Amino acid sequence: MVAMDNLITGSQDNIAHLAGNPDFEFIYHDVSNFIHVAGPVDAVLHFASPASPIDYLKYPIQTLKVGALGTHNALGLARSKGARFLLASTSEVYGDPLVHPQRETYAGNVDPVGPRGVYDEAKRYAEALVMAYHRQHGMETRIVRIFNTYGPRMRLDDGRVVPNFIGQAIRGEPLTIYGDGSQTRSFQYIDDLIEGVVRLLRSEYVDPVNIGTTREISMLEFARIVNKVATNDAGAVYADGSRIEGDPQTRKPDTALARRVLNWQPQIELEDGLDRTIRYFRAALSQPA
């Protein structure tokens, strides 16, 4: 197995446990540039991209490039090796959705020039490119639309709501709610996502498939749950109203397709997944930097 990353938002610490594994190799590389891999390749899984709103606002051009050029290079690699290809797409292709819950056939409500446009349009272009390679070259391609996912090894400062809330809860601070807190998300644990991705890669299904949980909660409710699991009694505060521009008001996947074609559904309850994630962050924070 070969992993490639230019580490602009990732960390090599996350693969430290694989060092010394003879079946694993890490190559420091930006896949927006030509990709070279020696030897045979069975499958190319293209997950490279900033994914936190704060990160893709910080790296808007890299985000567009990795969705466009990075996807093109990754498809070219897969084609030259006769490998199967899987694109990590996103619920952001639905934008601020006018249809609820979001089914794969919904074409979305995206503002190309809004603050999230760099990510949303890059992923929409990436999906179009994958389907073009499938149709034009008969390539074996798969597209997973990933909804909000959390778990150990997220960056504590990546700016997304799960690390923000958990960091604040561990420090005994009030959790920061953006906007009025009525906006909703559905949070799945990382292990459930990975199971869905592996099943999709092995399946024969070509059109995009949503992978996410259908337990939809408001950010106010989510703050209550995080405080309860982390036993933080500092409550929550309304903060940073300026960050709310372009923030989708609702998000919840329709996962009937994943159930039907992959026989997949999430197994891990939010409270259990949060408990595991909080343990990880507590341990990470207690290590010397």
Ligand code: UDP
């Ligand atoms: N959010 C919040 N407090 C925070 C960070 C995020 O209330 O400290 C809200 C944010 O406005 C959004 C939701 O949490 O409505 C999820 O945000 P995130 O950045 O995790 O990703 P998104 O789902 O928007 O891509």
